Amino acid sequence: MFGKKKILAGGLVALASAAVILAGCASQEKEDYALAYYTQMSAAELAEHLIFEKGGFNLDQPTQEGTTVRERQTQDDLNMVCSEYRNRPPADVAGQIVTEARASMKYPEYGLELGDWRRGAELAWSGFGFRVGHNVDNHERREVGGNCYNCHSMSEGRTGGSLGPSLVGYGKTRGDSLEVRRFVYEMMYNPHAYFPCTEMPRMGHNGLLSAEAMADIMAYLLHPESPVNR
Amino acid sequence: MLKKALFALPLALAVGMPAHADMRENPADVLRHVINTLPDSVYLTQSEQNLMMMEDNPNLWTVEDGRELFYAERGPNNVSLETCDFGKGPGVLEGAYVEMPRFFADTGRVMDLESRLVHCMITIQGFAADDPAVRQRHGSNSDHMKLQSYITFQSNGLPWNPSLSHPLERAMRDAGEQLFYRRAGALDMSCQTCHEQEGKRIRASVLPSINQPAEWTKAISWPAFRVGHQNSRSTQHRVRGCYWQMRQGQIVAGSDASIALIAFWTDAARGQPAILPDMKR
Secondary structure (H helix, E strand, C coil): CCHHHHHHHHHHHHHHHHHHHHHHHHHHCCCCCCCHHHHHCCHHHHHHHHHHCCCCECCCCECCCCCEHHHHHCCCHHHHHHHHCCCCCCHHHHHHHHHHHHHHCCCCCCCCCCCCHHHHHHHHHCCCCCCCCCCCCCCCCCCCCCCHHHHCCCCCCCCCCCCCCCCCCHHHHHCCCHHHHHHHHHHHHCHHHCCCCCCCCCCCCCCCCCHHHHHHHHHHHHCCCCHHHC | CHHHHHHHHHHHHHHCCCCCCCCCCCHHHHHHHHHHHCCCCCCCCCCHHHHHHHHHCCHHHHHHHHHHHHHCCECCCCECCCCCECCCCECCCCCCHHHCCEEECCCCEEECHHHHHHHHHHHCCCCCCCCHHHHCCCCCCCHHHHHHHHHHHCCCCCECCCCCCCHHHHHHHHHHHHHHCCCECCCCECHHHHHCCCCCEECCEECCCCCCHHHHHHHHCCCEEECCCCEEECHHHHHHHHHHHCCCCCECCCCHHHHHHHHHHHHCCCCCECCCCEEEC
8 A cells, every 4th residue: 555655755755866956056056055955845855854864863873673763763654644644544545544454463372362460550551661862761671561541541540641532441341352352452553443543552563562561451451350440 | 049049030030121111021920921811721720839939930040040151251262152143133132032943144054042052152152062061951050051041031921933034944844844743653653642632631741732822832932940850941852852752763952853843833832922931840
């Protein structure tokens, strides 16, 4: 999918190169500033140029996933298209996104078992992991958290954010059927299968959470003894 | 220290006294005015304690330190910053900050306050780029926070009005808009994730919306004293912190990417009065 996008992106690079050549001509005509070529680019081209060609980010800094910031800043097709539509994709694009997200799903070999809800509680609360730049998160010292409470209320005892819907009593109201487990798992793995261009991170697809961590968080949401459901 | 505390506040308020008779010289008054235009904003009213403490904002002492520093003869060239042009002519500070970022013909670049200050410290005062006075950008005791606090205080209460007359200024603002909505990084986030809707929270913190100018002027009013940090923080520090939380890479302070983003977010508060210095959680 998004073949058109890739062609467009290629076109942008070509245009940017043309702009650089234009700027070269401009400087020969004694322009009073060297960055005139910025104005020859579209806003989107210039943004990419500022990130990747003009030292906008520390691109060579290593990341916890074993790549560099350059890869972090590079958009995949989903981020590119959702940014373009500012998270409100038209119906046909939304349909494509859902199809792609469905195809991306990977499931644990042992099936959709509930893990340890007590561990899940800690992971849902923890915001540790994947921060770079300054105060870099060392994944060898601490397990990566799920950041769930940043955006969701989940239990009465702890204050959660409100960017996402409240999940208080989630398992109590929905039960613990295989269908519910599948939905919860897929929402964590790649939520664009249900909500194209949702703000929620792809916790599984992006490699933020392991299968075990997702099983634990799923238990925290669905287990009857979990604070979520008491 | 006590003596300083006793006279710093009234002096700080007097220094910034603008020519217009109707100007609000007290940042707390500016904030109260903004709140009165949007009394139901959960973001603007989330910390009653901070509102009460605004009159005694510790950053007002940083403003005073900055005033001394700005007029002091410093650096290898032993000169003050009085000949530095922040866009309205050499040494003109009143209202300069609310028109930044802007294009500067002498560098051919659009510059924000911090990068302009770096430029002047290097070219006028002769500091080396890696001198701590230039390099250290964070914390109330850094020269940067002192100078930025003093300079921005001269724009307190004035409406944000970043210049868009030069084509490069418009190009940078528009690129900044792209950056604002650009999703990337481990969490697939953009600035839009947290700053599109009113009244939403990350954990207990209420977030400002870019679509609500009365909220947005407080959001972008830096330097501000951050109560949680017990330090004054800058615009560039806020930008860096957001990218860190989003799990994107580290944006480079003073890069054109950072200045483009700041150009866009300042434009989004256009017409709203700047609250300088502000106080934040």
